[in-house]
Amino acid sequence: MPVRPEDADRFAPERAFLVGGDWGRASALTSEESLVELENLVRAAGADVVGGVMQKRNKADAALLIGRGKVAAVAAEVKEMEANLVVFDEPLTPAQQRNLEEKLDVRVVDRPTVILDIFAQRARTNEGRLQVELAQLEHELPRLRGWGGELSRTAGGIGTRGPGETKLEIDRRRVMRKISTLKRKLKDIARRRSLERAGRADLPLAAIVGYTNSGKTTLLNRLAGSEAYAADVPFATLDPFIKRARLPSGRVILLADTVGFISNLPPDLITAFRATMEEIGRADVILVVRDVTAAEIEGRAEVVEDLLSELGAREKRRVDVFNKVDLVPDFDVARYEQLGFENPVAISATTGDGCDRLVALIEDFLGREGVRVAAELSPGPLLTEVYERGRVLTRDYRDGRVRVVADVSPELARRLEPYAVADKDIP
Ligand SMILES: Nc1nc2c(ncn2[C@@H]2O[C@H](COP(=O)(O)OP(=O)(O)OP(=O)(O)O)[C@@H](O)[C@H]2O)c(=O)[nH]1
Numbered sequence: 001m002p003v004r005p006e007d008a009d010r011f012a013p014e015r016a017f018l019v020g021g022d023w024g025r026a027s028a029l030t031s032e033e034s035l036v037e038l039e040n041l042v043r044a045a046g047a048d049v050v051g052g053v054m055q056k057r058n059k060a061d062a063a064l065l066i067g068r069g070k071v072a073a074v075a076a077e078v079k080e081m082e083a084n085l086v087v088f089d090e091p092l093t094p095a096q097q098r099n100l101e102e103k104l105d106v107r108v109v110d111r112p113t114v115i116l117d118i119f120a121q122r123a124r125t126n127e128g129r130l131q132v133e134l135a136q137l138e139h140e141l142p143r144l145r146g147w148g149g150e151l152s153r154t155a156g157g158i159g160t161r162g163p164g165e166t167k168l169e170i171d172r173r174r175v176m177r178k179i180s181t182l183k184r185k186l187k188d189i190a191r192r193r194s195l196e197r198a199g200r201a202d203l204p205l206a207a208i209v210g211y212t213n214s215g216k217t218t219l220l221n222r223l224a225g226s227e228a229y230a231a232d233v234p235f236a237t238l239d240p241f242i243k244r245a246r247l248p249s250g251r252v253i254l255l256a257d258t259v260g261f262i263s264n265l266p267p268d269l270i271t272a273f274r275a276t277m278e279e280i281g282r283a284d285v286i287l288v289v290r291d292v293t294a295a296e297i298e299g300r301a302e303v304v305e306d307l308l309s310e311l312g313a314r315e316k317r318r319v320d321v322f323n324k325v326d327l328v329p330d331f332d333v334a335r336y337e338q339l340g341f342e343n344p345v346a347i348s349a350t351t352g353d354g355c356d357r358l359v360a361l362i363e364d365f366l367g368r369e370g371v372r373v374a375a376e377l378s379p380g381p382l383l384t385e386v387y388e389r390g391r392v393l394t395r396d397y398r399d400g401r402v403r404v405v406a407d408v409s410p411e412l413a414r415r416l417e418p419y420a421v422a423d424k425d426i427p
């Protein structure tokens with residue numbers, strides 16, 4: 001359909017001007033790294049980046065974040081570049097946002113809003129959409145300016161999109177009502193999921209976590225032979241899923257893909273996505289994926305640690321997976337061992353390089369949980385279960401029966417007791 005001239009503005013990408021800086025807040029990334037990341041985020045949200053500035057300042061201005069003089073300079077640049085959106089790489093208070101919009105005469109949004117916007121555009125499942133809508137409403141609530149017309153954000157663009165039908169044009173009371181409805185619906189979904197889980201075979205679970213775009217989904221696809229959507233954009237995965245994977249030993253495990261982490265992930269989002277992230281808390285082992293092509297690998301590691309602590313998963317057994325080594329041929333994984341990374345393993349999820357070692361580590365980890373048994377079984381469901389759930393160390397075929405030595409869960413070990421053979425067979 002041809003775009004009518006009067007609508008052209010609505011369909012043209014927004015022209016964003018970025019403001020980064022160091023306002024004395026502790027951050028794992030340098031302000032330069034963070035601004036580069038913001039540029040990617042803004043592009044991923046669908047806007048053009050037409051320019052930006054960086055301000056070094058020790059103290060945030062309560063009313064404007066940046067100083068008065070800097071606001072005037074930004075206003076001049078915005079005019080010259082014909083920007084129609086200014087994006088701050090720092091959470092703005094509702095008052096700061098309002099004051100800045102007044103002074104700059106264009107829409108002003110902050111980093112959390114951009115992240116929320118990308119989530120809003122990408123969430124597909126019912127739960128994902130509800131979570132994003134909840135996070136957006138929680139974020140918007142303190143920013144509602146009174147009643148009626150002033151709330152209208154119909155112009156479109158970053159921060160105005162939502163999965164809900166209401167498009168954020170709602171008053172405070174309706175917002176609060178909506179928030180409690182969403183929370184109730186999400187609770188229902190979580191309850192249903194925990195029922196499903198209770199009914200699901202208790203296979204060991206490995207959760208794949210890490211910074212956004214580090215290759216989590218690509219790794220899951222490789223290990224599980226699946227074809228989930230992986231792409232070179234932040235937050236390609238918003239609707240995490242679990243997949244069964246058969247390891248070379250025959251053992252079957254569950255692999256969980258998760259939403260990517262990023263520096264300064266809005267707290268509203270973490271809260272909203274907590275239910276989805278709970279797989280991380282339940283995991284037997286977590287695979288922390290790192291992108292070795294990212295210059296800020298150590299800063300990102302700090303972001304990941306902080307979020308894992310927040311999710312109560314810092315103490316979990318883990319493997320540090322250094323991914324994309326095909327792009328960095330001289331990558332030195334030993335260096336990271338010295339830096340205190342746990343079980344570092346260098347892989348390429350795309351070419352499969354190093355994945356054998358990773359799988360061996362996973363097997364090793366899951367094996368440690370188990371009880372070592374030696375049993376003689378006829379082929380059948382119980383033997384299949386030993387192959388799928390246990391770590392088989394040896395297997396011998398004798399007169400149509402199979403003698404196995406394997407590490408299995410204590411529960412399976414009990415069911416194998418009637419078929420146990422002498423201890424001397426246990427290595
Ligand atoms: N060269 C190379 N590219 C890779 C490798 N692993 C992943 N990629 C690419 O990196 C990009 C991101 O991969 P994803 O698997 O979507 O990353 P993710 O961690 O799931 O990202 P989000 O879901 O967005 O948080 C894609 O373009 C992948 O093709 C690798 O080992 N080597």
Ligand SMILES: [Mg+2]
Binds near residue numbers: 216217229236237
């Ligand atoms: Mg992904």
